[in-house]
Amino acid sequence: MTALLAEFGAGYDFELDDYQLTACGHLIDGRGVLVAAPTGAGKTVVGEFAVHLALSQGRKCFYTTPIKALSNQKYHDLVDRYGSDAVGLLTGDSTINGEAPVVVMTTEVLRNMIYAGSSTLANLGFVVMDEVHYLADRFRGAVWEEVIISLAPSVQLVALSATVSNAEEFGDWLSEVRGGVEVVVTERRPVPLYQHVMVGRRLLELFAGEDVNPELIRMAKDEARNQRDDSRRPRGRSGNGRRATSYGSGRYGGAAAKQHLEASRHLVPRRDATVERLAAEGLLPAIFFIFSRQGCDVAVVQLAASGIRLTNAVERHQLVEIAERHVGSLSPSDLDALGYDRFLAAFTDGIAAHHAGLLPAFKEAVEEAFSAGLVKVVFATETLALGINMPARSVVLERLVKYNGETHADITAGEFTQLTGRAGRRGIDVEGHAVVCWQPGLDPRAVAALASRRTYPLRSSFQPTYNMAVNLVATVGRERARGLLEQSFAQFQSDRSVVGLARTISLAKDKARAQWTQATCDQGDAEAYFRLRSQISAAEAEAARLRRADRRSETIEVLQGLQVGDIIDIPGRRHRGWGVVISEGLGPDGPSPVVLTVDRQTKRLGVTDFPEPPVVASHMKVPKHFDPRSTAFRRNLSSALEAKLRREPPELAGRSAQADAESMARVGELREEMRRHPVHRCPDREEHARYAETALRLERDAEAAQRQVERRTNTIAVRFDRVCSVLESLGYLSPDGGDRVTEQGRMLSRLYSELDLVTAEAVRDGVFADLDPAQLAAVVSSLVFEARGDRRNPARLPDRRSEIAQQRLRTIWRQVCLTERDHRLPSHAEPEIGFAESIHxxxxxxxxAEVMYESDLTAGDFVRWARQVADALGQLAEASGPGVLRTTCRSAITAIRRGVVEAAPLED
Known part of the structure; x- marks a missing residue:
């Protein structure tokens, strides 16, 4: 060990592990390093040695993290060790000593500095990328690859990752693009982890030696047998029409069956019983992972109501001090709106929740108290496992299923490893404990498989974006930018997978040929006949798709053009009626007018309400100050509508879109050709068809795999070319294929969001002009906000001017989508107005209190989205240049950053 490394290691209260010494040795030798190690294994030590090495060499070190909360935490850690003069912080929200030799920052900040050619990059010797496995994140992962590809070759890279099964592959790529990167992998946890299953009030070992605990297997078999026996019992209807269950058949009858069912339910542990057992075994503090924010909050209430108190008088006093320090800047009315008293009551009992919906000030108090050993039980969502350093003695998983955004799915081995990795505090605990709670249908062998697999593959999510394209072209030119993107990890992985796809194609084609042989017909060419049938099906499907698309497009156009007083036909389940438009509007799916029907009902209609475009039959006057809540107003206007319809009866002519004439004519020609084919008259035609359909399906599979091969051959570069084509067509890049970025392109280069191009087009079109700060914040919020689940109340915009701006914004979004379609690029999600009222x-x-009452959002969500709107407004201010819009943006930012938003600690 060198003297420098020995000096560094002396700063820790434990001896450095072999893998840490090996990785640090590579850095001394001037090489980069990828360190893949389990959660809690101490891989950040290697990153901290890079800081130490940079300071000793008189060079700079940037320490990057994926989220602001981690940056904030790491900043304080390094300040404690090296002093505030040597360490700075850059997160976009905060700048502290930005020219220091050591700067902690989010990865996005470093990416933006590289694109801007910042002078701060001078003398940069090391970049630490903590949690580098974030590059698999489908929304933000591209940033990591952008930085890795774009950093100067002289910079030594220190990549710190969770244990991934393809670390060597990732390391090979890093060596290819950076040169000289060593891979250091360890599976060893410094604190051993023991696995348990909580069954009722019993805490059982998952493993008995090398095998799964036989008692758990027996319990699972008994439960499954009871369920099978119960399912065999006849079920019928009782005399009162209700479903009756008979327990008289099967293995158990009557009372015995009920007892076994009850016993099965009793295997599921109660939360208070689990906490009591962990406390009795000395296994607190514990993190309970519950994959639902609401579930976490409910669990806190349940546990607090059970009477469990996990703290003594001294600890309660300390907890009050921590809580009051973190909420000191909030007003009494804010605390009342946030339910602070309820939070504090559970908090001082040693019980808390931790999730993204929690107010940041509360969450930070929980983190401090838990790290100090004062809070004993935290109910958390899985986001905690990816965030700050908050280990526990035990981790409890109540379920092994979570909602992944589309469906409820089993957690993966990687997720299990990440979650349970929090158990066991280095330097405090001699061992950690992972506890899985029994649930009906639990398979102990499946749990053992999860617990035994410590790795998961790292897959790139990299795709060129519009902002990335203009920045790269402006920085290095189009040709070199294309070459850089071809060096991405996504391209590296894609090229390696082509071999397997080629084999899939070959096998599918061989099987298809065998099926065509089976389909042979003595009446004629069966293959030609069945391909003709397939053409007809495809042509009919395409015609139907075009009809649907045409009807929707026409419906949107008609609804957008509606004015107050227009009389339109309203679809109904059994008949159609008439109504008069009393207000225009915008819903989550597009234009959404409100109409008054002849029976005095008001209805808000949207695109999905019209199977075909509505007919605007006539027009009538609507009072300027018409109040739809007033019975008298509705009665008078409805009577006027009826009188108008009697005087001028409108025609209820159908407006169904006719299929494209050419498409239908082509279908007719193909059908006639099919009927003339000799195989059409074969008595065994449908027998032949089964083989032919299988052959056609195999051919489609082969074609799909071939398209994957084509996409994966220079797929990133091809997408970059298409992105550049869009930018050329809209005037952001010079139209000659050269390297010139236009003035509009420079504006786009400052906008970092998923809807960057839509935002830039809106600036060019003047959408944001003439809006006051509140209206501007409301409209801009739709470019960053993402709704979670179903809303209790429909989303609305606060006023007419905001609605008009939002309608123009959606029109721009649709135009961008059409341009993307023309250039064979996928479109992005449309603007979402769910946060507009709240931020306005x-x-x-x-x-x-008023905002929270009217909103479906939690306090934490409100703060997070408010800060993201402020960040988007900051980008818009910089992109738009001097003028009224910049002034309005800054006024809106000032108005946002107050109260709970300003008091919030740095987060993502």
């Missing part, structure tokens, strides 16, 4: 009220000066 907040910028207008509303109190937190």
């Amino acid at each position: 009220a907040w910028v207008s000066g509303a109190e937190l």
Whole structure:
């Protein structure tokens, strides 16, 4: 060990592990390093040695993290060790000593500095990329690859990752693009982890030696047998029409069956019983992972109501001090709106929740108290496992199923490893404990498989974006940018997978040929006949798709053009009626007018309400101050509508879109050709068809695999070319294929969001002009906000001017989508107005209690989205240049950053 490394190691209260010494040795030798190690294994030590090495060599070190909360934590850690003069912080929200020799920052900040050619990059010797496995994140992962590809060759890279099964592959790529990167992998946890299953009030070992605990297997078999026996019992209807269950058949009858069912339910442990057992075994503090924010909050309430108190008087006093320090900047009315008293009551009992919906000030108090050993039980969502350093003695998983955004799915081995990796605090615990709670249908062998597999593959999510393209072209030129993108990890992985796809194609074609042989017909060419049938099906499907698309497009166009007073036909389940438009509007799917029907009902209609475009039959006057809530107003206008319809009866002519004439004519020709074919008259035709359909399906599979091969051959570069084509067509890049970025392109280069191009087009079109700060915040929020689940109340915009701006914004989004379609690029999700009312009220000066009452959002969500809107407004201010829009953006930002938003600690 060198003297420098020995000096560094002396700063820790434990001896450095062999893998840490090996990785640090590579850095001393001037090489980069990828360190893949389990959660809690201490891989950040290698990153901290890079800081130490940079300071000793008189060079700079940037320490990057994926989220602001981690940056904030790492900043304080390094300040404690090296002093505030040597360490800075850059997160986009905060700048502290940005020219220091050591700067902690989010990865996005470093990416933006590289594109801007910042002078801060001078003398940069090391970049630490903590949690580098984030490059698999489908929304933000591209940033990591952008940085890795774009960093100067002289910079030594220190990549710190969770244990991944393809670390060597990732390391090979890093060596290819950076040169001289060593891979250091360890599976060893410094604190051993023991696996348990909580069954009822019993805490059982998952393993008995090398095998799964036989008692758990027996329990699972008994439960499955009871369920099978119960399913065999006849079920019928009782005399009152209700379903009756008979327990008289099967293995158990009557009372015995009920007892076995009850016993099965009793295997599922109660939360309070689990906490009591862990406390009795000395296994607190514990993190309970529950894959639902609401579930976490409910669990806190349940546990607090059970009477469990996990703290003594001294600890309660300390907890009150921590809580009050973190909420000291909040007003009494804000605390009341946030339910602070309820939070504090559970908190001082040693019980808390931790999730993205929690107010950041509360969450930070929980983190400090838990790290100090004062809070004993935290109910958390899985986001904690990816965030700050908050280990426990035990981790409890209540379920092994979570909602992944589309469906409820089993957690993966990688997720299990990440979650249970929190158990066991280095330097505090001699061992960690992972506990899985029994649930009906639990398979102990499956749990053992999860617990035994410590790795998961790292897959790139990299795709060129519009912002990335203009920045790269401006920085290095189009040709070199294309070459850089071809060096991405996504391209590296794609090229390696082509071999397997080629084999899939070959096998599918061989099987298809065998099926065509089976389909042979003595009446004629069966293959030609069945390919003709397939053509007809495809042509009919395409015609139907075009009809649907035409009807929707026409419906949107008609609804957008509606004016107050227009009389339109309203679809109904059994008949159609007439109504008069009393207000225009915008819903989550597009234009959404409100109409008054002849029977005095008001209805908000949207695109999905019209199977075919509505007919605008006539027009009538609607009072300027018409109030739809007033019975008298509705009665009078409805009577006027009826009188108008009697005087001028409108025609209820159908408006169904006719199929494209050419498409239908082609279908007719193909059908006639099919009927003339000799195989059409074969008595065994449908027998032949089964083989032919299988052959056609195999051919489609082969074609799909071939398209994957084509996409994966220079797939990233091809997408980059298409992105550049879009930018050329819209005037962001010079139209001659050269390297010139236009003035509009430079504006786009400052906009970092999923809807970057839509935002830039809106600036060019003047969508944001003439909006006041609150209206601007409301409209801009739709470019960053993502709704979670179903809303209790429909999303609305606060006023007419905001609605008009939002309609123009959606029109721009649709135009961008059409341009993307023309250039064979996927479109992005449309703007979402779910946060518009809340942020408008907040910028207008509303109190937190008022905003929370009207909103479906939690306090944490409100703060997070408010800060993201402020960040988007900051980008918009920089992109738009001097003028009224920049002034309005900055006024809106000032109005956002108050109260709970300003008091929030740095987060993602």
